[in-house]
Amino acid sequence: MEPKKILVLGRRDHTEAMRVAAGLTIFGHDVRLVFMTGPVEETEANAEQTELLELAEIVPETTVAAMGDDLALLDAAALGSAIATADRVVNL
DSSP states (O other): OOOOEEEEEESSOHHHHHHHHHHHGGGTOEEEEEEOSSOOOOOHHHHHHHHHHHHTTOOOEESOGGGTTTSEEOOHHHHHHHHHHOSEEEEO
């Protein structure tokens, strides 16, 4: 299988989006993760998934202004470009 550029959009379930993004790297895919709709909750489950992201070398991005101090903040044009250049988009 040839590696793909996969964009994971964390809209409804940030925890699951992190889990899926980290898992997709096992197959050698280039994975981007963008958190949307609101800040990621500070829970034990999210802390565990954040560790997996670090191991998978995924640096999350966001469209949520409140998270812009901690993560790269994408505006509408940057998000559109990310979607357009991805081979696959996963919406969670």
